Amino acid sequence: MADAAVEFLLENLKQLLVHHVYLIKDVKSDLEKLENDLRLFKAFLKDSLKRRRKDAVLRELGRQIQSVVNEAEDVIDSFVTHAADNRNKNFISKFWSAKIDIADQVDSVCRKIKDIYGDKSKFDIAFLPVDDVDPPERIEAPILRKHNVVGFEDEAKTLMGFLAEETDHLDVISIIGMPGLGKTTLAGKIFHDQQIKYQFPVRIWVYVSQDFTNKDIFLSILKEFTKISEEISSKSNEELAGLVANHLANVKFLLVMDDVWAPADWEKLQIALPTSKKGKVLITSRLVEVGWYTNRSRGPHMLRFLNHNESCELLQLEVFGKREFPQELHFEGTEIAKRCCGLPLAIVVIGGILVKKFSANGDMSVIRRAWEKVTESFNTYLNLDNDKRMAKIISLSYEKLPSHLRECFLYVGMFPEDFEIPVWKLIRMWIAEGLIQRRDNISLEEIAESYLDDLINRNLVRAEKLKTDGRVKTCRVHDLLRDFCRTEAGNEGDNFFQVVKISDGGFQPPVYEEYKCRRLCIHSEVSRFLVEKPKGPTVRSFVCFSKDEVPIQPEYISAIPANFKLLRVLEAKPIKFTKLPGELYQLVHLRYIVLAINSTTAVLPSAFSKLWNIQTLIVDTTSRTLDVKVDIMNMIQLRHFKTNASATFKIVKNSKGGEQIQTLGTISPESCSEDVFSKARNLKKLGVRGKLAWLLENKKGSFDSLGKLGNLEKLKLINDIILCSGAERQLRGLPPAYKFPTKLRSLTLCDTSLDWAHMSVLASLDKLEVLKLKDKAFWGETWEATDGGFRHLEVLHIGRTNLKNWIASHHHFPRLNWLEIKNCEDLIEVPIQLADIPNFKLLDLHRSKNAAKSANAILGIKRRREDEVPANPRPFKLSIFPPEAEKERCEN
CATH class of the missing domain: 1.10.8 (Helicase, Ruva Protein; domain 3)
Structure with a gap:
């Protein structure tokens, strides 16, 4: 756990010494000395990672390092906060006093580092070769459950069907799922089934586990064929593998490999298996990657939860x-x-x-x-279970995690129960917390997304909703995994996070105590909590995901910035600000902030420029417009700015920033100027809301400036009809295709009321993969698709329109994968010819009852073709809502 903390503190020191040396120039030499000491910690932590998992002394040493690093971080950040505040107020005498204080505190931290390094014997253990440590403790195989097996009949039937298939090679079937889901139980049910016993005269069960040896596994298989003599036991792994392969090559066998932990484990064992088509291998694992690695044509069988x-x-x-x-x-x-x-x-x-x-x-x-x-x-x-079965089985997965994933996993425990976590939010919070380590030529967002994919692959986090491009949009964590995270977070030496709960009429832990944790979560009774003015001088994150809106008096809202001065993350959307407290701008370490402004005229003050560390700024407001007074292009760390209003801002021509910005949304058409886009040239996502006629039809060339965004991949255009006059509510047309950004992959149009004739412009966008037409984006009863367009379109969404007749064929959308039609009640039918598109796999029909018959016809065509190719891993799916339409589908 200390690894990421050291890395983050070193990065902070680097940023301070490069960009804000004016704040720390009087203690620069002290901080450089601290930086050198921290690099020693970094080297030790890197080399001792594997040893710390098994050695209690080294684990305790890691906790001591974590404690010292936290102390150093608090000392430095407190000084920077004080220096920034005094610099604004010009309090020279107080600043000098603070300078003397930090020098003493840094010196104290350095002495503690020397004390930790004083006992060299601890560090010598860390650098021993792996083979010199004691052999791992053998983990006993789980007891195979044979009674009270519920809910696996359909799963067993599917898997037994795979086992019955004839193949021309050794076939591998994998059962994948989270800890405790019953993978071993299901495999055992199949293993002891009478039909399977008849089908496979030789059935062998081996428990692999995390710390298996090749020899143990090979001998476990051989003992089913012969008595294990000293001569056999003394053979090398290669010789034993040859014996196993020879025995298995001559029989029809089922080999169950229970609890395989990594693709590399399968690679080690595969050498002992024949290529004979007589055999079948059934694997259980927690890792999706294992399922794909062992059989790329079928992929893993994901075990479901019980209903x-x-x-x-x-x-x-x-x-x-x-x-x-x-x-x-x-x-x-x-x-x-x-x-x-x-x-x-x-x-x-x-x-x-x-x-x-x-x-x-x-x-x-x-x-x-x-x-x-x-x-x-x-x-x-x-948790009263004496054998601690839940904790033990989850901790196996946790202990297997590499260091960079441990804190990311624990972090999801901060979210409330049954909370659907937006991935966009989660990875930006991870980044703000310093949990994501930099790599060359890869953005922090991409690294964070790969971390999440890894946790999903390990079945510790569950993908809930997918984006149209197949990436994860929202995720969840099982309640029992969340409880494990919360328990483990409390066990960590740095009090990783604390969830405040109501118990016996009061808060636990009590508000009158200073919170010592690094992250504080409060998900209910937020108003009452703030009225009691909680304090957390070392708290770095204040996180609130209450489902209820919380109106609070301004003086109590001020308790957050006043009493949590070192915050990096402030997630406060449920708290409705009528006025932003002045103390907010003292939170100079903030990297991520979510605010809700409850006002008819929302303003983002120029004082936000004092928050120079801000990476993600999200403003939710009841106002349709947001007046941005701060020059966001001068916020040099800003990467993502989001609001639900139409944000209007101006920039100063000599602004220093803008290059980091990846997301702007939603901004007003009037803000789409050449000055803005010339600075935000690395922009990837842009949302525009307001009078779109000004942007699309303006003679001043506003859309020309937008078209020069060479890295823009996602564009959302919302015509705010409340802000528009009658004539502006229906757009007369679109700019020609060559004026759109060249890398545009995703386009959303809303309330533009375009004529279907203008669809030819969008069809000409060469890189377009996703097209969402929402709420009267196009209007008219007939759409006749034209040839030669939409060559790369994979996702098409059509929502709320009066379209009746849609005339199209498969060659108009050659790569279409997903079609979603919402609230198109007049649509007579979905073009039947779309069934001829090879990649077309998903059709969602929502409240478009008249088109249900044609959707069923497409389903029938697809199913008949799939029957001709039974190994197809991705069958066509049809979803019809509401259920009445589904019933009609079944009757037809």
């Missing part, structure tokens, strides 16, 4: 041995089953606790009260 009925059934069997709750416990039982979120291991663990409460007392009223307490304090009771 609510299955969860109740499993809980009933665990507690009562039959498929029903006593009538007096029905409500509590179903609620407890719901809290397990479809995870079989959680149900089994909580069932073991409930059965004791049921059998210990025959009085049903007493039992019911006990079950009510379990419902109210579910997580507490789950």
Whole structure:
């Protein structure tokens, strides 16, 4: 955990010494000395990573380093805050006093570093070769569950179908899922099935685990064929692999490899397997990557969660041995089953606790009260399991994480239960927190996205919604994984984060105590919390995701900047600001801020320029417009500016910044000037909202300036009809295709009311992959597609229009993958010829009932063609909403 903290502090020192030396010039030499000491820590932490996982002394050393680094960070940031404030106020005497104070504190930190390095024996352990450490403790194979197996009938049927398929090669089937989902149980159900026993005369089960050796696995397989003598045991891995391959080549076998942890593990074991088509291998793993690596043609079989009925059934069997709750416990039982979120291991663990409460007392009223307490304090009771099964099985995945992913994983524990996490928000918070390490030629956003993909691949985070390009849009974390994160965060030496909760009428931890954690999360009773004026002098993140809007008096809102002076992240959208407190601009370390301004006329003051570290600035407002007084092009660290209003701003021609900006949205058409775009030349995403006629039809060449954005990939144009006069609500046309940005991949139009004849312009955009036509973007009863366009279009969204007749064929959209039609109630049919597009895989129909019949026809054509190619891994999907239309589809 200390690794990222050291890296981030070193980067901060570098930025201070390069860009803000005027604030620290009097202590520059002290900070340079500290920087050198920190580099020693960095080297030690890098070389001791593997050893720290197994050595308690080194783990404690890591915690000490973390503590010292946090202290150094607090000292420096407090001084910078003080220096910046005094520089603004010109308080020379106070500044000099602070200078003396930081010199003493930095010296104190350096002495602590020397003390840690004083015991060289600790560090010698870290640099020992891997082979010199004690052999890893053997992990026992899990007990194979044979009774009370619920909810796997459909999964088993699918997998047994794969096992029955004839192939011309060794076939590998993988079962992938999160910890505790029942992968081993499902594999065991199949392994002991009578049909499988008949089909495969030789069946072998080996438990791989994290710390397997090739020899152990090879000997486990060989013992099914022969007695393991000393002569066999003494053979080399290569010789044993040859023996295994020879035995398996002559029989029809099923080999189950339970708990494979990495593609490299499969690579080591694969050498012992024959290429014979007689055999089948069934793998269980937590990593999606393992499934794809072992069989790229089929890919992994993702094990689903239990549904609510299955969860109740499993809980009933665990507690009562039959498929029903006593009538007096029905409500509590179903609620407890719901809290397990479809995870079989959680149900089994909580069932073991409930059965004791049921059998210990025959009085049903007493039992019911006990079950009510379990419902109210579910997580507490789950942790009463003496064997700590949930914690152990999750910690295996956590311990396997590389250092750069550990804090990223723990971080998701800050979000509330059942919260759908926007990926855009999560990765920018990670960046602001310093959890993402720089790499050459790769943006921080791309690195962060790869980190998230890795956590999803490991089944520690679940992808919830996908973007049109297949990337993850929102994600979730299972409640039990979130609880693990919160427990582990408290165990870390730096108090990684603290969730404040209401308990027994008060806050826990109590507000009257100073919060010592690095990150503070408060998701309910926010108004009451701020009224009590909490304090956290070392808190770096104040995070609030309350579902309710929270109107609070300005003097209580001021408690945030006044009492949390070192904040880097302020996520405060639920708190409605009627006026921004002046203390806000003292938070010079802020990198990420989300504000909600509750006002008919919203203003972003020029004082925001004092927040020189801001990377992400998000403003949500009830106003349709936002007057941006601050010169955002002069905020040299700013990467992303977002608002739901039409933001109007001007820039000074000698502004120093702009090159870092990747996102601007949504800005007014009047702000789309050459001055803006010449500075924001690395802009990737742009949203424009307001009177679009001014932008698209203006003789001054505003759209010409937009077209020069050579890196722009995503453009959203919203014609705000409330701001438009009657004549401006329907656009007369679009600029020619050559005036659009050359790299444009995604275009969204909203309320533009264009005639379908102008679609030919969009069809000519050579790189366009995603086109979203929302809320009367085009208007008219007939759209006849023209030849030669949309050569790369993969996603098409059509929403709320009076379109009746859509005339098109497969050659008009040769690469179409996903078609979504929303609220097009007049549309008679979806062109049947679209079924001939090879890549067309998904059709969503929302409240477009008249077109349901043609959608069913397309489904029928696609299914018939898929039957001709049964190995197709991506079948065509049709979604019709509302359910009445779905019912009609089935009847037809």
